[in-house]
Amino acid sequence: MDFILDIGTWISLLIGSFFLLITGFGLLRFPDLYTRIHAGGMADTLATAIICFGLALQSGFTLISVKLLFIVIFVFLTSPTATYALAQAAFVAGLKPKLDGFGGPAKTTSTNARDD
Amino acid sequence: MEEFTDIFLMLLLVAGSLAVLYVRNLFVATMLLSAVSFLMALLFVTLDAVDVAFTEAAVGAGISTVLYLGTLALVGSNERPTAKLSVIPLLLSLSIGGALVYATFEMPTIGSPDTPVQTSNVTKRFVEVSPIEIGIPNMVTSVLASYRGFDTFGETTVVFTAAIGVLLILSQKHIRRREDDEEDSTPRPAVSVEKSHDQVGSPHDLIPHVVSKILIPFIFLFAFYVQFHGDFGPGGGFQAGVIMAAGFILYSLIFGLHITKQILPLRVVELFLAFGVLLYGGVGIVSMIKGGNFLDYNVLSADPIAGQHIGILLVELGVGITVTAAMLAIFYGFAGRAQGRGKDVN
Numbered sequence: 001m002d003f004i005l006d007i008g009t010w011i012s013l014l015i016g017s018f019f020l021l022i023t024g025f026g027l028l029r030f031p032d033l034y035t036r037i038h039a040g041g042m043a044d045t046l047a048t049a050i051i052c053f054g055l056a057l058q059s060g061f062t063l064i065s066v067k068l069l070f071i072v073i074f075v076f077l078t079s080p081t082a083t084y085a086l087a088q089a090a091f092v093a094g095l096k097p098k099l100d101g102f103g104g105p106a107k108t109t110s111t112n113a114r115d116d
Numbered sequence: 117m118e119e120f121t122d123i124f125l126m127l128l129l130v131a132g133s134l135a136v137l138y139v140r141n142l143f144v145a146t147m148l149l150s151a152v153s154f155l156m157a158l159l160f161v162t163l164d165a166v167d168v169a170f171t172e173a174a175v176g177a178g179i180s181t182v183l184y185l186g187t188l189a190l191v192g193s194n195e196r197p198t199a200k201l202s203v204i205p206l207l208l209s210l211s212i213g214g215a216l217v218y219a220t221f222e223m224p225t226i227g228s229p230d231t232p233v234q235t236s237n238v239t240k241r242f243v244e245v246s247p248i249e250i251g252i253p254n255m256v257t258s259v260l261a262s263y264r265g266f267d268t269f270g271e272t273t274v275v276f277t278a279a280i281g282v283l284l285i286l287s288q289k290h291i292r293r294r295e296d297d298e299e300d301s302t303p304r305p306a307v308s309v310e311k312s313h314d315q316v317g318s319p320h321d322l323i324p325h326v327v328s329k330i331l332i333p334f335i336f337l338f339a340f341y342v343q344f345h346g347d348f349g350p351g352g353g354f355q356a357g358v359i360m361a362a363g364f365i366l367y368s369l370i371f372g373l374h375i376t377k378q379i380l381p382l383r384v385v386e387l388f389l390a391f392g393v394l395l396y397g398g399v400g401i402v403s404m405i406k407g408g409n410f411l412d413y414n415v416l417s418a419d420p421i422a423g424q425h426i427g428i429l430l431v432e433l434g435v436g437i438t439v440t441a442a443m444l445a446i447f448y449g450f451a452g453r454a455q456g457r458g459k460d461v462n
Binding site for chain 2: 077078081084
């Protein structure tokens with residue numbers, strides 16, 4: 001039984017790390033602010049949840065698992081909100097996306113793209 | 117593995133600090149500084165100093181970042197370029213840095229058993245006798261609130277004095293009152309760096325409003341937990357006060373300073389600011405009246421250990437109230453200034 005739990009933990013940790021790695025690549029490689037926070041906000045939240053699940057497998061039905069669950073709930077609420085607030089603030093400030101949503105560059109050239 | 121974590125965190129710390137120095141945009145520098153503070157908190161956790169890590173994460177990464185942002189809203193976000201190379205500050209910082217590095221050669225290695233802290237008789241006495249004398253599991257709290265109660269009283273007074281100083285410098289009552297009258301016709305929120313003033317109340321803010329309404333009660337609950345669980349685990353008045361203030365500041369950032377001031381006016385904050393210190397000092401006076409020394413909790417109850425518990429609880433409560441009020445007073449000071457000149461900012 002312990003062996004199966006260990007394998008489950010390892011799989012969860014690896015998947016979570018994979019998503020975190022993707023987050024890092026996305027933050028570096030994506031062209032503008034909106035795509036970058038898209039990478040940072042979504043994969044990050046999922047990775048936290050998966051990693052905490054893997055850790056909870058190790059601790060079993062204890063208080064530690066409850067704390068991990070609280071961490072997941074907290075991150076699940078706050079991280080997308082922060083992403084949303086950031087995108088909202090950038091949009092209100094007049095930052096135009098660089099891409100048009102169909103894989104090409106946006107037609108209207110952004111005037112104040114100071115995202116990097 | 118632990119060495120790897122330590123080295124990794126310290127490298128990040130160095131990189132972050134250098135980045136703070138090199139970056140010219142002050143907003144970016146503030147955010148980097150917040151990240152550096154958070155790294156410091158992580159380092160404190162790896163050193164098992166959870167009480168300090170709490171404070172660093174809440175003050176360094178949280179509240180001081182908000183204060184910096186409030187300041188930047190007043191002064192603008194771009195550093196003025198300085199062309200000339202100044203030699204004396206460079207020499208000064210190099211020599212101080214060199215002296216500090218030289219001093220680290222004298223420091224004992226981490227975890228070595230023969231450091232002065234490990235072998236000192238004072239440490240031995242605290243570790244052996246404090247569970248009997250004070251009877252609470254968290255030795256940090258028993259040292260901080262009971263053995264060194266007088267020092268902590270001094271610290272609380274310092275926090276109190278700092279808040280009074282900030283209020284004196286930043287409040288400028290007569291100027292602000294005039295501007296408040298102007299603003300009564302058009303209610304505007306506090307300086308919130310993340311949002312434009314015109315957007316408050318629009319449907320775009322619905323998500324932050326709802327999520328913060330869900331979170332803020334739990335932040336307050338956590339603050340009370342940290343306050344009253346400080347005898348048994350990491351925590352205490354300082355940490356709880358900062359977390360409590362962070363809850364109010366979050367509310368103020370999302371809903372606006374004028375609404376927060378309706379809930380908790382500056383006058384009430386000033387009252388609490390003084391009340392915390394008075395509560396702390398009052399415990400000392402009561403213990404003197406009951407025939408002990410100043411801040412000698414043994415005489416507070418018939419049973420010395422119960423007396424210690426009552427004393428520590430009240431004293432930590434005083435610290436918590438003062439720290440909450442001080443943080444809020446400083447925040448009100450900064451944000452009120454930014455609000456008064458809000459028309460120039462955006």
